[in-house]
Amino acid sequence: MxxxxxxxxxxxxxxxxxxxxxxxxxxxxxxxxxxxxxxxxxxxxxxNSSRTPVQYVEKLARMGIEIDEGRIFTSAQATALYLRQKAKPGTRVYVIGMDGIREALTAEGFVLSEDSKVDFVVVGMDTTVTYEKLKKAALAIRAGAKFIGTNPDKTLPTEEGLVPGNGAILAAIQTATDVEPLIIGxxxxxxxxxxxxxxxxxxxxxxxxxxxxxxxxxxxxxxxxxxxxxxxxxxxxxxxxxxxxxxxxxxxxxxxxxxxxxxxx
Structure with a gap:
């Protein structure tokens, strides 16, 4: 070695x-x-697609680690870049996720929609996920939207221990649709x-x-x-x-x- x-x-x-x-x-x-x-x-x-690079810079700074934004790359950014290669600006997307994935997608010209008439369902870590969000995602996928997951992590390490991660959210939607997500991260x-x-x-x-x-x-x-x-x-x-x-x-x-x-x- x-x-x-x-x-x-x-x-x-x-x-x-x-x-x-x-x-x-x-x-x-x-x-x-x-x-x-x-x-x-x-x-x-x-x-973890929940935060933007700027938010990660701020989080690290609070811990005493100074990092430039350019030294951070997230699964949210990777997902937005992937979709940019597959779809035109203005394409409608339903998102389960937080600031990181939402800002990454809008920066690439995608329109975030709250109804089921979308071309893509993109799912990232969301600590406020609800049954209503899961239902909208499942209906959109059953109507033909492509199912994209930012990352498959089943758990997330915290001070309290391992808590549900994005993989747990993806599993619920996959169970409800019988469709496996395309993972980007x-x-x-x-x-x-x-x-x-x-x-x-x-x-x-x-x-x-x-x-x-x-x-x-x-x-x-x-x-x-x-x-x-x-x-x-x-x-x-x-x-x-x-x-x-x-x-x-x-x-x-x-x-x-x-x-x-x-x-x-």
């Missing part, structure tokens, strides 16, 4: 890696500072290709850092990246041992990863 020092660029998840809910994971700020000191390139790549390869292009980095010199085997690690492996799992979020040792998906490195958190990288520097 190559050394961590051979890695020149990092694609870093946020939920469960840098923070849980509104609480920073110990060592997160120091880890980002170390990457800067070492001249390492990095991009924060999140499957991790582990799909295109979002990693966008990240590599933004970093101007090659897969073999890039590592993904994540807390989730089925999105961060699987997606990284499929994209040809090195993979680093941290156990500070959605994955514990029992889940890791029972999984066919295995990362290149495993650390308790970014704090332990930082200690290893400092030792190799």
């Amino acid at each position: 190559s050394s961590l020092q051979d890695i020149s660029a990092f694609i870093i998840d946020m939920d469960g890696v840098l923070y849980r809910g509104s609480t920073m994971v110990p060592g997160a700020a120091e880890f980002i500072a170390f990457l800067r000191e070492q001249g390492k390139k990095f991009l924060l790549l999140t499957n 991790k582990p799909q390869k295109p979002i990693f290709e966008i990240a590599l292009a933004r970093l101007q980095s090659r897969p073999e010199e890039t590592a993904v850092i994540g807390d989730r085997l089925e999105t961060d690690i699987l997606g990284g492996l499929q994209a040809g990246l090195k993979t680093i799992l941290v156990l500070s979020g959605a994955t514990d040792k029992d889940l890791l041992e029972s999984s066919e998906v295995q990362p290149d490195w495993v650390f308790e958190s970014v704090k332990e990863l930082l200690e290893r990288m400092r030792g190799e520097a």
Whole structure:
């Protein structure tokens, strides 16, 4: 296995890696500072479509991590870029989701509609999801709208523990329609290709850092990246041992990863 020092660029998840809910994971700020000191390139790549990049900048700043907006890329942005390739501006979309996905879609010229006469149903993380929203989505899909999911994460790491994620919302709609959603975010390869292009980095010199085997690690492996799992979020040792998906490195958190990288520097 190559050394961590051979890695020149990092694609870093946020939920469960840098923070849980509104609480920073110990060592997160120091880890980002170390990457800067070492001249390492990095991009924060999140499957959570609820916030805009600006809102993520503000959230990180409250925790003492200063990040430029350009260093953040979300599944909401990836979804909007995908739809722009498939549909014209003015196309009507029904959205279950929060500011992140709504602003990303409107920025690309899509019209957000509240009725079932739409071409796409786009579903992202929504902490205010209701039966009425699920019903509208199901009716639109049954009427022929294409079903798009920003990300498949079943849970979301918080201070309280793992809570329902977007995958739970998608599952309800899939059950009601018998239609499987097209997933845009991790582990799909295109979002990693966008990240590599933004970093101007090659897969073999890039590592993904994540807390989730089925999105961060699987997606990284499929994209040809090195993979680093941290156990500070959605994955514990029992889940890791029972999984066919295995990362290149495993650390308790970014704090332990930082200690290893400092030792190799």
